Amino acid sequence: xxxxxxxxxxxxxxxxxxxxxxxxxxxxxxxxxxxxxxxxxxxxxxxxxxxxxxxxxxxxxxxxxxxxxxxxxxxxxxxxxxxxxxxxxxxxxxxxxxxxxxxxxxxxxxxxxxxxxxxxxxxxxxxxxxxxxxxxxxxxxxxxxxxxxxxxxxxxxxxxxxxxxxxxxxxxxxxxxxxxxxxxxxxxxxxxxxxxxxxxxxxxxxxxxxxxxxxxxxxxxxxxxxxxxxxxxxxxxxxxxxxxxxxxxxxxxxxxxxxxxxxxxxxxxxxxxxxxxxxxxxxxxxxxxxxxxxxxxxxxxxxxxxxxxxxxxxxxxxxxxxxxxxxxxxxxxxxxxxx
Numbered sequence: 001x002x003x004x005x006x007x008x009x010x011x012x013x014x015x016x017x018x019x020x021x022x023x024x025x026x027x028x029x030x031x032x033x034x035x036x037x038x039x040x041x042x043x044x045x046x047x048x049x050x051x052x053x054x055x056x057x058x059x060x061x062x063x064x065x066x067x068x069x070x071x072x073x074x075x076x077x078x079x080x081x082x083x084x085x086x087x088x089x090x091x092x093x094x095x096x097x098x099x100x101x102x103x104x105x106x107x108x109x110x111x112x113x114x115x116x117x118x119x120x121x122x123x124x125x126x127x128x129x130x131x132x133x134x135x136x137x138x139x140x141x142x143x144x145x146x147x148x149x150x151x152x153x154x155x156x157x158x159x160x161x162x163x164x165x166x167x168x169x170x171x172x173x174x175x176x177x178x179x180x181x182x183x184x185x186x187x188x189x190x191x192x193x194x195x196x197x198x199x200x201x202x203x204x205x206x207x208x209x210x211x212x213x214x215x216x217x218x219x220x221x222x223x224x225x226x227x228x229x230x231x232x233x234x235x236x237x238x239x240x241x242x243x244x245x246x247x248x249x250x251x252x253x254x255x256x257x258x259x260x261x262x263x264x265x266x267x268x269x270x271x272x273x274x275x276x277x278x279x280x281x282x283x284x285x286x287x288x289x290x291x292x293x294x295x296x297x298x299x300x301x302x303x304x305x306x307x308x309x310x311x312x313x314x315x316x317x318x319x320x321x322x323x324x325x326x327x328x329x330x331x332x333x334x335x336x337x338x339x
Contacts, residue, residue: 122261
């Protein structure tokens with residue numbers, strides 16, 4: 001019996017680490033990263049994607065009126081009339097109002113219909129089969145943290161396994177089954193690290209540019225034309241729009257994104273004086289309180305309100321990209337903030 005136990009201990013991978021302090025540090029760091037990884041993954045999977053507010057849905061009378069019209073131009077005239085009461089600034093490639101036939105609603109800016117979920121998703125990025133959920137406004141921060149902690153998890157395993165992986169090839173390890181565990185761990189963790197790093201870097205770039213995956217593939221169309229940087233407000237504001245104002249919440253998988261997902265501050269857009277700044281015609285703070293269970297009930301903080309109010313405030317800390325767009329656009333055009 002004792003011989004069996006000794007044989008089991010010799011074959012266990014942890015016996016390859018001789019220093020007790022090194023074992024403790026490895027176990028502590030591993031479990032912290034693992035817990036954050038599982039937490040972010042759970043949030044990404046089980047956070048329900050947000051759908052457009054009821055103000056964007058057609059009323060029964062508007063539906064009947066739209067169905068009675070056969071000509072596309074007449075239907076567009078009806079949709080334009082409805083859109084005047086909503087903060088909608090993006091258009092289709094032909095300049096028409098973005099309308100979803102299946103959901104019977106006017107699509108808010110950055111909203112797209114998911115064919116898998118069969119519903120319109122606010123600020124839809126993509127439908128991810130690995131989490132079996134749509135990644136959008138409600139869970140994009142969770143998705144970013146999931147990529148971050150899964151990458152750290154794989155990098156940690158690769159880094160801690162490297163010295164023993166080298167010993168494997170130099171015959172510096174005992175001839176036990178642990179040798180094959182170390183070999184498998186190193187190759188699997190390093191391969192996942194490469195793929196996760198490329199995906200995480202790409203989404204970091206999207207956050208810095210304030211674009212979704214769909215917007216990176218096909219630039220949004222505004223009233224003045226296509227503008228791939230139409231929602232970009234500079235690195236700091238773009239980052240805070242996803243992760244929030246409070247630094248303590250940035251690494252934690254809790255919702256802290258700014259706004260309501262239905263309207264976004266934009267740059268270099270011709271402001272329509274008849275367009276309101278929110279679906280209810282009120283400021284975002286009042287609307288946030290009225291959204292009830294579907295949206296976060298926590299009212300907007302002062303710093304959030306500065307980001308989402310209609311007062312032009314984007315002249316500070318302008319990036320070189322913003323300046324280039326301003327020079328290439330109409331000289332009479334100014335940067336507007338359309339919350």
